[in-house]
Amino acid sequence: MKFGSHISIRNGYFQAAKEASRIGARAFQYFPKNPRSLSVKAFDEKDANQCAVFCKENGIESIAHTPYATNLAVPEHKADDMVAAIFNDLDIANACGSIGVVVHFGVSKNENDPLEGYRWMINILNKVLSKWEGKSKILIENNAGKSGPMGTTLEELVQVRSLTDFPEKIGFCLDTCHAFASGIWSGDNWSELESKGLELDYFTNLHAIHLNNSMYPTKSMRDRHANIHNGCITVGQMKEFILARTVKELPMVLETPSSAQFTHKDEIEFLWELVGG
Numbered sequence: 001m002k003f004g005s006h007i008s009i010r011n012g013y014f015q016a017a018k019e020a021s022r023i024g025a026r027a028f029q030y031f032p033k034n035p036r037s038l039s040v041k042a043f044d045e046k047d048a049n050q051c052a053v054f055c056k057e058n059g060i061e062s063i064a065h066t067p068y069a070t071n072l073a074v075p076e077h078k079a080d081d082m083v084a085a086i087f088n089d090l091d092i093a094n095a096c097g098s099i100g101v102v103v104h105f106g107v108s109k110n111e112n113d114p115l116e117g118y119r120w121m122i123n124i125l126n127k128v129l130s131k132w133e134g135k136s137k138i139l140i141e142n143n144a145g146k147s148g149p150m151g152t153t154l155e156e157l158v159q160v161r162s163l164t165d166f167p168e169k170i171g172f173c174l175d176t177c178h179a180f181a182s183g184i185w186s187g188d189n190w191s192e193l194e195s196k197g198l199e200l201d202y203f204t205n206l207h208a209i210h211l212n213n214s215m216y217p218t219k220s221m222r223d224r225h226a227n228i229h230n231g232c233i234t235v236g237q238m239k240e241f242i243l244a245r246t247v248k249e250l251p252m253v254l255e256t257p258s259s260a261q262f263t264h265k266d267e268i269e270f271l272w273e274l275v276g277g
Contacts (some may be wrong), residue, residue: 001242002026002061003211003271005254005264012044013051013096020060023265027061027208027251029102032092035067038085043092052097061251063139063173063208064093064101072124072140073106073117073150083127086138094134099207099251102139102173105151105160117150122163129166137171139207144178144223152182154193158200171205175255176241177212177226180233183219187237194246203246211252211271213238227256229270239274 004027007016013030020028033041055062066089074082089101106124108117125138140161143151151157161170179185185193197203213231215224225231228238242248252271258264 001248001272001275002251003254003268004028004060004251005256005258005268006030006065012047013092014047014054017051017054017058017060017062020062021054021058023263024268025264026059027063027253029063029065029210029253029255030096031067032064032089032096032101033067035065036069038067038069038081040084040088041092043095045095048092048095052095055097062093062096062098063251063253064089064096064098064136066101066103070103071106072103072121073108074120074124076120076123079120079124079127082124086124086128087131090128090132090134090136090138094136098136100137100139100171102141102208102210104141105143105157107143107147107150114150118156118160118163121160125160125164125170126166129164129169132166132169137169137207139171139173141173141175141210142178142182142184144175144181145183145221146181146223149182152178153184154197154200154202158202161205171207172202173208173210174206174247175210175212176233176238177210177214177231178223180214180218181216181220181222186218187233190237190240190244194244197246206247206250209247209250209252210255211238211242212255225256227262227267228254228274235274242271242275
């Protein structure tokens with residue numbers, strides 16, 4: 001199993017990797033630049049390469065996450081800034097040896113033509129990936145539904161990927177809180193959701209998990225993360241998911257609350273106890 005958590009890069013990418021090792025993580029996620037800005041970052045390649053070497057030597061996997069303002073479903077006149085920002089994220093992730101860059105499925109503001117949002121997404125993905133030659137992939141994450149139903153289903157993720165010019169450069173990241181909040185996973189229907197994912201060939205391109213519990217019930221459309229032992233998804237349901245054959249070998253990254261009383265190190269230890277490791 002590859003449990004881990006989100007880690008700050010305030011001291012650099014290499015130090016983030018060392019922090020992951022310190023807390024017993026075998027995976028970690030990071031923002032490659034300021035999470036509140038889409039500005040292109042001139043990064044320290046030596047630091048990023050040290051991160052890559054350290055992770056390889058210590059059996060740690062990493063994923064990056066685009067800033068909060070990233071939206072794949074923006075119109076043409078806003079596309080250039082978004083493309084530059086995502087390309088920059090990929091460049092940093094690649095230098096750090098990361099699997100890819102997680103980006104949320106787009107949210108369209110055009111209520112009159114829902115399909116336009118999907119066209120905008122495909123346009124931006126094509127613009128980014130037509131220039132991208134690195135190993136790191138774009139990892140599209142399922143939405144929770146708080147801004148509408150767009151991007152909540154496995155069918156949508158698979159279809160958008162297949163309609164791009166470069167599907168081989170795109171993978172997926174499954175967020176358990178989002179799946180629960182949107183209602184595609186009730187906690188009790190994992191076998192049905194897994195069967196659907198296998199039928200759609202979703203799991204073949206799934207490369208990372210955001211392992212989060214939910215503060216609110218299924219179908220709430222509310223994206224509020226809770227600790228694994230303390231949310232609306234029962235511990236038993238989380239264990240069933242974690243041990244599922246389709247996901248158990250993937251990096252599973254916590255984006256859960258952390259405090260002095262219950263740190264991510266504590267939560268990673270809890271996960272190991274849960275699966276008997």
